[in-house]
Amino acid sequence: MNLKMKALTKSPWVYHLSTGSCNNCDIEILDCLTPRFDLERFGIQLVGSPRHADALLVTGNMTLKSMPRALEVYNQMPKPGVVIAIGTCSLGHGIFDGSYICPKTVDEVLPVDIYIPGCPPKPEAIIAGVAKLLNKLAGK
Amino acid sequence: MKWPDIEKKIKEKFGKQILKWAEHNERRIYADIPLPLLKEFVQFLLGPLKGRFIIASGVDTPRGVIEILYHFDFYQLPQVFSLRVMVDKKNPKVESLAGVSKAIEWIEREIHELLGIEFTGHPDMRHLILPDDWPEGNYPLRRDQ
Amino acid sequence: MNPILFSIGLPVVLGCLCWMVSGRNRWLRESLTIAGSLALFVIGIRFFISIPAPVLWGQVTLFSLDALGSMMLLACGFFGFLIALYSIPVMRDAEMRSAYYSAFLWTLGAAFGVILSNHLLLLLFFWGMLAVTLYMLILCGKSQTASESARKALIIVGGSDGILLLGIFCIYALTSTFEMHLIRLPLDGGLAILGFVCLGIAAFAKAGAIPFHTWIPDMASSAPVPGTALMPASLDKLLGIYLLMRMATRLFILTPVFNTALLILGTVTILAAVMRALVQHDLKRLLAYHAVSQVGYMIVGIGTGNPIGFAGALFHMLNNTIYKTGLFLAGGAVESQAGTSDLDKLGGIGRLMPWTFVTFLVSAFAISGVPPMNGFVSKWIIYQGLFEMNRSGNSLWIIWLAAAMFGSGLTLASFMKLTHAIFLGTPGRDIQPGRVKEIGLLARIPMIVLAVLSIGFGIFAYGGPMRHLILPSIGEVDYPGIWSPGYATLMVLLGLVAGLLIYGIGRSNQNLREQDSFIGGEKLPVENRVTGTGFYETIQSLPGLRFFYRKAETRSFDIYVQGSRLVAAITRVLRKSHTGVLTFYLVWAIAGLVLLLVWLMGR
């Protein structure tokens, strides 16, 4: 494994992209940063601009209005970068399946690298998912 | 001012024109009124009666009319008073109430894009929640969609 | 013919020729101007190398030259030549070209005259001539306000000539001579102080120090840019500071009180002008306020009253002329290409006019005193003069030092805003790649030369300009501290190389990708852009400053406006007597006659 990928696994900065979620997943993502879970232990930081991000945390259905913007944000993330889909809605459509405003799932719009299911996934699940992602990257 | 007073005042002013007065229970009152009376009625409710606009909801009925319900309450009172107007589906035009209360502005935009009702005199009839490139004439809440 | 008289006469004659050349013969007029200014530049070099003999008229020395003067001449010739080059492409479309070129040459001649004069009355003559040519230069502007600002400049600068005359007679009353090399007045009596103040006002008005600065911003916004670059930005600075230097070193013996007065005026000039500059919306006005602000540093340098301070002031004068002219030229280039100098409408020109951008940036760094540019070195020497004051036991130096350093922070702030509003940021609606392009080579050369000089004077300050240009007129000075710009520059470069190495590790040039800017994932329409003019509104609305800014908006600090208000008030009182009733006039006339009779009988 080269140094670049190792560094990436040591300090993944995440950008949080909500594409029409119900907030639950978003809260749980933020929760991961707070004292009980403290993702900074793993060097994970929430950043304010996709330019700084190494990973996009996508939550929610892909609504029509979000779709071009999400793609735009993905393009603005410097590569190498990964996309993490969080929550049932972003995996499929969850309970919102069939809505006229969500024709596509997240992975039909963005190249999702890892899926973290749950409605909402517990912070533990998110951390486990991210850890698995890091292992995956390390194995690359 | 308690509810009986309010009820009395409403009936005094509009008693003859109210098409139907229904009390689901003591806290939920519905009144059907003719469409032209709407603006005056709402002005009366929000003005002298110090009511509070909650929301409006539109229903596309199988009868070929779209019902619009305007829900009001009166601050500390438990009663919810709902005004019902019928709009002809073939000519869905309603006088806009955005000038009466700011709070009605958004919901009229929403009903416009979802049910296709034209609110005449509305200051800003852009899309509220649907994308700007949403196809014209496609109203998701209509029964025929 | 005597070289000194030749150097003054030549431009005047050429100017007259220019005036006579018929309107269509553009080419001849331009070559005359170039030739004249080049000749003056060469003469300046010659005089600098070997100082010519003074011109005598009987026993009276009319013209003479010393080390200070020769340095000034060199500078005048140099900037005159550069601006002449620059004028050719920029003034091509101006309406009053013929008048402009004549005024240009006459200005140069008069400037040479001022510097070469040893006789105070001759000095006064050339000084007044400059006011007239200034008036002409402003009138060459296309703008509607040109005549108004020309009048204002003429009244302030010309008025200061009258005061200069008064001062000269004060000096004459005390010394019975007009020859400068014979005068050395101690400031002990009322008349001497009056003379000093009068000369000081003349110098301040010419250099544009507060409170006689108000004609400069007005002129800048209405006169053609090369004219502004020539007069307030370079020649007037040189001449005003020249006179002040003469006063401080030759004509008068300063007392600490006057030093302090100069220091106060200097710091006030620095801070007040730069504060006004911060909030300007017009490129040229903003630059003009900086032209005022920088004078403050020179006055502070002179106010220190020690050789280091003098050297710093002179060097700063030179440097200021370099970068200030550079800024005006770059600004003028932007204006002539983009067609506007309104900061709201500019933006994003850096990509379209790269040369102008780079030269502007260098000059902006220099004026803000960023090491290792020349502006830093001369400010640094002025600070040394302030430390020197400390050694002589004056503890007020801290105030001047803090104010001067703070002033350079403010300068930086306003130039950051300017850089953003013109060259970076989002382009304005009219700024399109096809329409706005780099200015012609002839205009670009002066800008590049000045930018190179800005850097060169900064890096090789001590060995080059200080030793050869400044110190001959001051005498050897003992610097308490030497800032070694050479090392520092090398190290900064080394740092840049190290940074590039870091980029190299990241191979960032291979991993470069262009993307739209991130604005929350939404695309902004073109007209929604940050223009940068409102940046300092926060400052403007600070409780303490709001008052001053409001007052400045209503021109309460403008000596011209206040003066004319006073005059208007007086005439208003008089006008009250104009009732239009005949008997009233009769009463006045009779009263006047009676008074006259009484006075005559009293004799």
Place this chain on the structure above:
Amino acid sequence: MSEIIPIGPYHPLQEEPEFFKLHVEGERVTKLDIEIGYNHRGIEKLAESKSWDQVVFLVERICGICSTSHPAASVNAMEDAAGINAPERAQFIRMIVCELERIHSHLLWLGLAGHFIGYNTVWMWSWKYREIVCDVLEKISGNRQSYAMFKAGGVRRDILDEDIPWIRSSVDKLIPALDLFKGAVMDDPVIHARTKGIGILTEEMAKAYCVVGPTARASNVAIDVRRDDPYFLYDQVDFDVIVLGGGDVFDKAAVRILEMYESVKIIKQSLDLMKPGIVDLHIKEIPPGEGIGRAEAPRGEVYHYCLSDGSNFPARYKVRAPSYVNIFSNEVACIGQQVADAALVLAAVDPCYCCTERLIVVDNDTNKTREIKGNALIQLSHQRTEEIKKSLGIS
């Protein structure tokens, strides 16, 4: 010339996509354009297949933060339409869940507000205490968010008697934490400087925009559905409605902080008053008719309207979330503020865009029914994850 500073749609200020165009001059906001709809999931085509029971699940997912206020209003509406009352114990359990959620939501807002003004310590601390609430909710419902507790006619799970002392002690632990925040937030001079007199929404404006909840109560508009139109058994417990008059950001924060004390009070009274009994009436059908349900969410009044035609599916379902009116009031509250403050003002109404753009309409005309229950969904997603994992080669 005014410049536009965009806030959103993807902006760290808000967890959800929303687009505010701030027209500014210098740093001063002159106009605010609100553009919403990024989160609009307009669910009708899907929701046509939802039965009355599923509707409760669906409205729960309108919004994750107030994930029990919508079910509360929803069951109120259904019970209003059906003309029944849930058993007393169920009502108390509902109140406990609602109030716990209020505390969790206010703490969450407080933390985020701290984050917005760069006070990350407040964020961390308040979320640390929020965990206590989440634990209690997890104990009661089995989930930290989206509790799936309510149904028309009762609740799905009873609170076990042996858990009650633990719940009580956990809730008691909140009091010192609340005292801490009260001190840290309401007495901090810098916070005062940042929030007092900022984004004032006057009483007239509050009434004109018909704002609700803490936003209204901070502007001296004393409305609270719990008191004005008591649902559940709020008329049996004793609590105060916090009303402040300033209308600025500080008062909005203060209202929320003080409200948490009242919530703790209600929870403890409910635990005391709760008697053993059934918790579910097992309603079979909703008769034809209309029902209106209201509930006081942490952000204000939630309003649900349902129309039943007697079938298993609602004929029309209308939701008015509190943020729908509150966000709009930013249009006035932001004007004249600095950009830095505008961001804070936008956040101060505790906007919940998910709620705003819900639009859940349930209609029974077509028969494209897909019976997927919540658990099955999760299973499906699990399956899918497994497949993906396999395809990626992760065990």
Place this chain on the structure above:
Amino acid sequence: MESLTLKYFGYFIGIGCILTPLAGMLASWVDRKVTARVQWRVGPPLLQPFWDFVKLLGKETVVPRGSARTVFLMAPLLGFSAVALVSTILWSTIVHPETGFVGDLIVVLYLLMIPSMAVILGGFASKNPIASLGASREMKLILGYELPFILACLVAVIHTEGSIRLGEIIIYQNPETYGPVGAKLSGILAIIVCVMVVQAKLTCVPFDIPEAETEIMSGPFVEYSGPPLAVYKLTRMMMLITLPVFLVILFLGGMHFQGWAILWSILKVLLFLVLVTLIRNTNPRVRIDQAVRFFWGPMTVIAVAAVILALTGN
């Protein structure tokens, strides 16, 4: 002369470009760890800043379309080299107080402004309204703190009889003779001012207004990615160690490296570092006009008071 040149370059490379960045990373870790502890978290591992830096180096650089590309890419380097130069001057002064040139204090003050200026230039060059807004806020902040900062630094100068050479200031503060400036009343006042200014120079809360993440999405940095961002972050880390060292030189008598003095010296730097971190974690962000008012109001008054006290010998 040759050897002197070589020595300077050696210092510059060794200290400015290698030692200071490493020390800066360490300081950044201390900062983040203390922050985490205040917030009841565990915090990042020791090597975290290093990994952040390396990772950013490995990322691709995204340049916003229509920006002034050269300025955009060069601005971070400008800031970096200025800090490297400052830190070289400071450290070489600490090691050899007798070297240095008269007036290096002024040079340091000017050079310390350049990193912020680089940030501003970069922000302006990125053609993003948010970055422009952030950069203009940064500029206003500089305006605000510059005056009290100069005055507070002059307090040390006054105490050391008008010496503007850092080495002399250190020597003057020898405990046996004059003692540290910070022990005087005016010194304490000046330290208070300086700590607030350092807070602003580092754009830490409460003065992180230029890059307020929740308002303007990290302001001038919003468009930066990859190596340029890495250089900015590195510059910030270097500032995080350079500024405390500068204050230690001015007010606490510099650092010494003989025996136990090392520990004491490190403690002095840590003192400022932790102070900055604590202030950062116990305050909300203020508004830009409040910040400017704060610096031009109370801070300038305190600084002036300190200067007056210093002139009277207190």
